[in-house]
Amino acid sequence: MPPKRHLTARRVRLGAELRKLREAMGMKSKEAAELLGADSVQMSQIESGVAGVSAQRVRRLAAHYACTDDGLIEALVSMATDRTRGWWEEYRGVLPPVFSDTAEVEHHATALREIVITHVPGLLQTADYARAVYTYMMPGLPGSELIPRVEHRMRRRSVIEGDDPTPYETIIHEFALRVRVADRQVAQAQLREVMERIEAGHATVRVIPTAQDGFAGADASMMHACGPVAQLDTVLRDFPTGTAFIDAEPQLKQLRTLFRKVEKASLTPAASRDFIHRLAKEL
Template structure:
């Protein structure tokens, strides 16, 4: 198949999973290439998502790799034939690729769980809050670049507010709820919006109070997204160089453990809702 013009997160993940299956057998790339009747360069392009791969070739590779997980194979086939042109493609060339990758991964997730310590989660931010965050983090950006960032962030909410909403749960530290990234009015509006999302059933929100004992996860901000099968789950962690996508099982297990620890330190959803109500009145 011809090379792809854009390396999307979904295509990159497909290539990575095919590489994992091959490496698990100890097979060399040139040997796998021979199975498809291509050369090593083309095989490398498939595994690096530079070139696409057909459903028939995915099944052929899986069979020769000894993969017996039919659910995983069918999920990989679905990724190979997917030609979805999501709304995020409107921002191709306008925003950095990481913005598009985030929206794409969220779109295909079966569930989303998030932990945020320093800011309100992006999926729950109001336009005023998001604008203040972008302007503070990148003060050099002109309005022509801030506006599409805010718009993109608002459109991401389609995954939890659409006709078939994706189950979304988040743990938010009290610090993030109290910090006024803009002003008092914007802060109150932000908290009221979160309460509205809770009441509508779009989100399950848990709060970690500042005075909570035994919570040492100040660097715990992360997102965990469910795949069509557990082996295709994805983790996201922010780093100084940008958002890191995680797909290695040991790292995913670490994130799952971290999620359990953070949730254990948080209030239950009802107590969290009441906590946000009180905080709204205090601001």
């Protein structure tokens, strides 16, 4: 198959998983290429996501790599044959690739679990809130760049609000709910929006009160996108240098443990709903 014009997160992940299977078998890239009647350059392109790979080749490689996990194999085949061109493709070349890659990962997730400490989650933000965050974090950003950023963030919400919504659970620190990124009116509207998403069944929200004992996870923010099998989970974490897409099993295991620890420090969904309701009345 010819090289892809754009390196998408999904294609890169497929290549990375095929490489993991090859390396676990102790096979060199050249040996794997020979099994496909290809050369080392083609194999490198497949494993880096530059070139696509057919379902037949995925199955052939899995067999040669002695992979017996049928669930994983079928998931990889699905990734190889997927031709989805989602709404996020409209933003390639308009916004940095991470915007489209994030939306793509969210679209294909079987469930989404998120921890946020400093801001209301992007999937629950109002347009005014998102605009205030982008304007503050990127001063001088021209309207031609600000408008598509806010629009993209609003369109991401379709993953939890559409006809076939993805289950979404988020843990929000009280600080994120209280901080006014703009003014009182924007803050009130944002809390109403969170409450409406809860009542509509689009989000399960847990709150970590500032006074809660046993919470030391100020840097715990993450988005955990669950895959069709656990090996294909992805965790997105934002750093000053950019967003990291984490898929190495040791790191995934550590971050799953961190999520459970943070969850233990949060209120129940019912208590969290009441907490947000009281907070809204205070503003």
